[in-house]
Amino acid sequence: MTSVAIHPEKLKDVIAQALGDKAREVRVALGEVTVVVHAASYIEAMRTLRDAPACRFEQLIDLCGMDYSAYGDRVPEGPRYGVVSHLLSVSLNQRVRVKVFCPEDDFPMVASVADLWNSAAWFEREAFDLYGIVFDGHNDLRRILTDYGFIGHPFRKDFPLSGHVEMRYDAQQRRVVYEPVSIEPRENTPRIIREDNYGGLH
Template identity: 45%
Template structure:
């Protein structure tokens, strides 16, 4: 049975950018159609009003995600991205605001209560402060964690590491201790070779011997005349003598081929024997 729904299977961006730009008016900083998505950048202080307008008047009812981005070279290094979905039009838009470390972004928990958890994630990972959030705490890292892991200037190894101490019966923090130094991988083709000298490559630079040395006389070997004369003697293998004396622990001797019974005799001997009972 076919299910009918008012939302189209595929919604086009045609006309969406112009209509939304006109509706946002002075709240809009820039608008573009990038990679098949409508991206709207609005003023940070007016983000709540802009999202309310998109929700109530343009049917973008659902807040799908709030994400962060870090651009350290900018004066306002952070971007907060709101991803909206229209269930009736089956269309998505992205709304962006920029912020610095000391400039809070107004909360949108007044529009979507789920934004409370999403804003906590951006705060935890990037350090963006959301003014008006009723419970702005870390949500992914530990309570005593210092720093924000998704910042591009955050050290790769962190500052401290934590483990559970059996002695203290609690989680303890200690300075980071690396088992080995960080390695720099060049990702070069093994057929091209690396720009640095690998262990053992120094042997390849040894110049070849100009003239091969040979021992032309016994004096050069250092063995002397007795050893030289001994080397020409032929080595005769010692024959194993057969004795009739039985060695302790030796296996029983096997019969020679000539002493074995013929096949017919063997079969007759095998067939002869006491008859079974009742025959």
């Protein structure tokens, strides 16, 4: 039998009490609870969210990196890189979003939570590959989506859309070769065509 989900405002209070000063902020927006935790307390906060009787978030269902250097129309303020996780409690029928910011922009790093939830291992590898965020304590932190010789982190806001190199198969050399990008960067503006009788509408 599935338990009835707790009201978001009540869950906010429960989480705030469980985390104490490990949480920088606990808020409710659009019916969802978001917790921002201190980087120094990240692993302890996540362990508390997993183990505290009123929390019991047994599953980590998502983890991703973020680059806040250009986020919407807002002027960037504070640390550039962050990690966002989504936790689910099956037993208590509740979920929470957890954010932590990397203290250093030049070498973004936070603790790994792979020892708390096995599912975090590949998510953290993806965030490392795409954003260059290092997860301290991860036992196999290597690229997972890009090529072995790939340079840079393609989800960073300052990474060029066309990349730095392109690859092709060279029939004479019988192998894949890497070359500088030959595509001139350009900006495409979609052209909107409106028809008077589109979809039978007048």
